[in-house]
Amino acid sequence: MANTGTWFLELPEFKMFSDRKGTIAWITGMPGSGKSVLAAIAIEYLEKHNIASKDLGIAFAFIRYTESRTLRDILSSLIAQLVEGSYMACSLIHSFYSQSIAKEGAELLESDMIEGLEKIAGALGVVHIVIDGLDEANDQVKDSLLEVLVTSKTNLLILSRPLDLYIHHTPDALFVSIQAQTADIELYVTDQVKRSSRLNAVLQGRPELVKELSTRIKEKANGMFLLAKLQMELIMSSCNSINSLFKALDKLPYGIDEMYRATLDRIAAQPEEDVSIAHRTFVRLVYEFSPWNADTRPMSAEDLRHYLAVSFENQTFDKGDLVPIPLILSTCCGLVIAEEGDQGFPEIRFIHYTTKEFMKNIQFSNIPVEPSPFLAVISMIYLDPHLEPLLALESRPPEELDQYFYANPFLYHAQRSWGFHARMSQRQGLLPRYTHWFLSKNQRYPFIKSSYSPVTSLFGLHLAAIHGLVDVITENTALPCEPIGPEGYTPFHYAAMEGRPDTFRALVLIHQGAELTTAGGQTFMHLAVKHRREGFVRELLLWLENLSPEEVQRHLQSFDINAQDSEKMTPLMLAVSEGWTPGIASLLATRRDIQVNMVDKDGVSAFMLACGCKTSDFAEVLISSFPELDFDRRCNHGRTALMRAARGGNVQVAKLLLSRNPAIVNDVDSAGWTALLHAAYLAIPDQREDILRLLLEHGADQGAKPTAGAVQLTAFLYTANWPWIQRNRRDHEGTARVPLLELYLSFQPESIHQRDHKGRTALMLAIREGGDPPTLSLLLNRSAVAINAQDAEGLTAFLHAFRLLSKINLAEIVETDYPPEAVAFIRSRRKRSDISQSCLRYRRCHALVRDLLLVPSLDASKHDNMGRMALEWACLSAGSHLLGREGFDQYRELYLKEGDMQRQFESTVGFFFATLHRIANHEGTRWNRHAFHRAAVVACSTLADPILARFLQEGWVRQAFEWTVDENCAVVLLVQASGRKCRVAIGVILEYLGLLGSGWDTRWFGSSGVDVAKMFCDLDCSWHTEILSF
Known part of the structure; x- marks a missing residue:
């Protein structure tokens, strides 16, 4: 308002x-x-x-x-x-x-x-x-x-x-x-008086009466806007004169519950059909929860209209009985509202959550039965004519199912909640007979587990097992019990998955000899464990203990607690591998016939699986329950229990294993991995330091590295290699890795000299992937660090800083399945992200160069095996993406149209030239002109025209050349710029050479670079051929 x-x-x-x-x-x-x-x-x-x-x-x-x-x-x-x-x-x-x-x-x-x-x-x-x-x-x-x-x-x-x-x-x-704030109530009352023809007529436009009404409402409402609203609803419908108005005010209740009761009395005074509409609406809103509350959709206005058009007495749905939403809301006298929801359509709810709490204790005399059986029957009536159409959508795209739900608004809630309400009715001893008829009338029924699940075709008995309808199972013994679907699930399996032991026992007594193993070899116990049904497992094991072997054979055929599924997993293995709580594992461990040392298809035992869990609870259960436990088994990949404990960061189990046999600390698997490597690569971040310390204290070999696989790094080098480490993600500056590096060095300082298979040191690996400040500070402050060491490619740690820029990918996006406008939007959003990412990378590269140049022993003039030095690497990396011709042309439109993108691009350019300036003017490096010439040639072959023009105007570049037509290097720059048609850069070079305005025919710059070069002199270009090939 x-x-x-x-x-x-x-x-x-x-x-x-x-x-x-x-x-x-x-x-x-x-x-x-x-x-x-x-x-x-x-x-x-x-x-x-x-x-x-x-x-x-x-x-x-x-x-x-x-x-x-x-x-x-x-x-x-x-x-x-x-x-x-x-x-x-x-x-x-x-x-x-x-x-x-x-x-x-x-x-x-x-x-x-x-x-x-x-x-x-x-x-x-x-x-x-x-x-x-x-x-x-x-x-x-x-x-x-x-x-x-x-x-x-x-x-x-x-x-x-x-x-x-x-x-x-x-x-x-x-x-x-805000309890004492009544200004809004006064405004609300005044507004309602203006809107209500009845109140206008009664108050006769007298402001003192309006003021009195407002004052009385504020007193009664006690600061509650909701209460004021309900009070106004009440008096607007009942007053005919000034006296009747103020008499109604005197009778208004003070508390919210009293106001709710008064509103219900007002509803009850309406015509019978209106009362029925209001009461059925209240029942639906109070008891709307389905078995999967988190997956329940809000009730839409159309959903409510269709629900109210279902006749419980006639067991029919008739669109001719659809009631307009304004009329429905009117019958509810302000207790129910419709407001726009997240999906853009009106959603129905109580005016306040206290309304629902109040309604839970109300008996609605207009409802023919209790709420649960009423809602169950209403849902089944609405669902009945849609059974076949839903089955026809079993293998159709999910969009078609959504469209069908949209066309039949109450259907989603009906098919999801009928079973829940039926089970609630059964608990009250009120399961409607309609349920028996409904589940026996058809051969197949559609079942949809969640919003994102497809339609599954099931028999009626399967649905009864899912929803725990024991009464249906015991009275309808002729319902088919055979396996269904690709998994081969029977009602027994669904009862286990839903955790319904009473349903399972009812099925066992009636359908003896039924198939109890799925197509994938899973028994009902496998499925109960997989779906975390601890109560089901407890009750079934207790029930089995009370049966004789003959009874078990008669009811469950050849039940085997050690049965293996297609993955060779037993229920016990599943219980410890899922790693939720040790409750189910403890229950299974009480069975005397458990074979604890069985292995799955990978040769992994239940104990090995338990060692890989986050806690030691699972392993402790097995250790305390099975004296015959095999601690020394290796899986098919040669991994030990200690290695699995290291992978899971399970310090307590690792301590136990090492106390039994300390020599296992350096055992290797078939790929050359030790427990230390498993801990460094795969351990849970929060527990990595503890497990590493334990292994190092027991003499773990820091020089070990995998003998197979794409990443063959020692534990120390791996930790320095930023993109691979599973660090604490809240620590975006990398400080979580510093204690680990310090830990390694405290046990073995010489690890600082370790190199990977490409000759890269920890400093190089840290720098090439971003070089976060804490890690760099740690490595650079180690006096033993070889700052000028070179890897197999001849790259130093300083040169690796420019590899950071080479990792920016500006890939074109093609979304052929989307309309053109969507493709344009996605490309635009991706381009903005690319620019922002590039800006961040250039800022980081500049910071890296700044920090490394502060190291006194750094030799910035070192070159790689191809003769490339830092300035050349900087130009080569920049030209390969945003500052190169292709990248600049691809993103130029955004620079021109959007100020934010232009500022980010300018920032990127600024960082690039600041980096070049720092390198070229480094006090600790004596550059020769030849190094600057090479950098200029690379820049002319890679950078976009505007960037190249600015590059040529840098003081250190301009001073490195004599700028005469007799200078070979200057001519090469002109050749490169002309071959790439860099018009602005050509103008700068011609200006430096004194050729602008000389009448010299510049049209030659459309010819090949070699032809132009020969116009000036007989130039030997072999010295820069390698550079020009990039």
């Missing part, structure tokens, strides 16, 4: 949140006091006033208890909003994702998102984040979200009920209570 909330924007606390970086404002209020409205007003204000600011970010989250959101869900939403609103944020996240995640083929983890948010907050001027409904998140999310946002240095606005238990996270927050 217009003008409400303006007082909030004038609060000093809000102004500080809006204007001062790092401010946290926490707004508290009782339920229904209008906090969500204020959050929306704040967001609108921020967006309106910051729309032209490119260094500001705005993001928000409305947390609702009906939506089970994790910390990762909330962070991903916040980051997505910031990325959409800022090119800088987009480029930062793209670069971060590419470097830290894409190489592993994984999605962003929670820790990645925390780091990403910190990066954006640090790069942008101010980031405003609004969190509404923090009190509706679960306790763990409250703690974690506050910890992350407070440390991210963003401007944070929180709106919630009072949360005294959590304010220790924000000791510097500005707290504001």
Whole structure:
């Protein structure tokens, strides 16, 4: 409503949140006091006033208890909003994702998102984040979200009920209570009077009566905007005169529950059909949860209309019974609202979460049965005519299924929730007979596990097992029980996967002799373990213990607890390999007939799998339960239990194994890997240092390196090699790796001289992949470091700095499956990211050169095996992408159109020339003119025309030449520039040679470079042929 909330924007606390970086404002209020409205007003204000600011970010989250959101869900939403609103944020996240995640083929983890948010907050001027409904998140999310946002240095606005238990996270927050704020209620009452013809007529335009009405409503509402709204709804429908109006005001309840009861009484006074509509709407909203709450879609307006058009009594759905949404909302008397959702269509919900809590205790007399059987039957009635069409979509693209759901709005919820409501009915002893008929009427039924799952064709008994409908199983013994689908699952398998032991036992008693092994060799116990059904495993093992061998044979045929699936995995192996909790493994270990030393297809035993888990719990269970445990087994790849413990960072297990036999520390597998290498390459980041220290203390060989594979580095060299290390992602400066390098050197200082198979040292490897400052500082401060050492290609650590620029990829994107406008957008977004990434790379290269040139013993004039020195490498690397002709032409349009991109490009150019200037003017290096000539020739053969023109005007370049037509090198520059048609650079060279305005025919510069060279002199070009070939 217009003008409400303006007082909030004038609060000093809000102004500080809006204007001062790092401010946290926490707004508290009782339920229904209008906090969500204020959050929306704040967001609108921020967006309106910051729309032209490119260094500001705005993001928000409305947390609702009906939506089970994790910390990762909330962070991903916040980051997505910031990325959409800022090119800088987009480029930062793209670069971060590419470097830290894409190489592993994984999605962003929670820790990645925390780091990403910190990066954006640090790069942008101010980031405003609004969190509404923090009190509706679960306790763990409250703690974690506050910890992350407070440390991210963003401007944070929180709106919630009072949360005294959590304010220790924000000791510097500005707290504001809105309980006493009644200005908005007064505005609301005045607005409703203007809108209501009835109130206008009753109050006769008398301002004193309007003032009195407003005052009385404010007193009754006690600061609760929600309560004021319901009170106005009540009196607007009942008053006919001034006296009746104020009598109604006197009778208005004070509390929210009393107001809800009064509203329900008002609903009950409506015509019977209206009461039925309202009550059925309430029942649906209160009991709408499905078995997979996190996958439940919001209820749309059309969904509700179709639901209400299903007749429980006639067991039919008729589109002629569809009720318009305004009428539905009217019958609910303000307790239900429709508001636009994330998908762009109206979503139906209670006016407030307290409404739902209140309704849970209400008995709706207009509903013919209890809510669970009512909703189960309604869902099955709606689903029934769609069974065959859904089965026809079994092998169709998922888009067609979505389209079918869209055309039948209630169908998604009906097919997902009928079984849940049927099971709830069964628990109450009220399973409708309709359920038996429904599951026995057809041969096949469609089943859709989740939003992203395809349609699966199942028998009725399979569905009964999935939903735990024991009554259906026991009364409908003729339902088919055979395997179905490519996996060959029977109802027994579905009961195990869903964790329903009572259903499984019912199936066993009725369908004796049924197939209990899938096509992949999995038993029901395999599937129960794989799906983490600890309760199922416990009850089934207890049940089996109470059966005689004959009964087990009769019920379960040849049940074998050690059965192996197609991967040769036993249930025990699955229990320890999945690594969730040791509960299931402990249960299985109690079986006396467990064969613990069996191996899978790779020769790995259950104990070896347990050694690779994050904790020692699994291994301890096996050690304590099985005296015959084989500690010394090797798998088919020659790996030992210690190696698997090292890979998993399992220090406790590694200690136990080394205490038994210290000599195993340097055992190697078939690829030459030792436990130390496994720990360095693959151990969990948070546990890597501890496991490495343990192995080094036991004499692990630091010189060992793999004998096979693409990466053949020692543990020390691998740790220095940035892109391969699985470091702590929150530590984007690389400080997590420094303690590891120090650890290696503390045990063996001479590791600083180690080289890989290409002759590269740790310093070279660290530099070529970015050279983060902490790592460089550590390596350069070691007096033994060979700063001028050369690898097999003749490259020094200094020359490797320019390889950093060679790793920028400006690949063209072709999306043939998208429309042209989408392709244009994707290309544009990718180009912006490329420019930003290039700018960051050039900045880092410049910093590397600066730091390395400060090392007194550095020889910057060293050249590689092809004679290339630092200046040539710098020009060659720059010319291969953004500053080369191809890259410059590809991105020129963005430079001209967008100021932000132009500034980033100018920054890139600036870093490039600053780097060249530092090298050329290095006090510790005596350059000769020949080195500058070679660099100039490379620049003329690679750089874009404008960049080359500026290069030629650098003082050290200009002073390196005599600039006469008799100077061979100067002529070569002209040849190179003319051959590439660099018009600006040609003009600069001709100016230097004194040929501009001389009448000399420059059209010759369209000829081949050799012909032009011969016009000047008989020039021997062999000395630079190698350079020109790049």
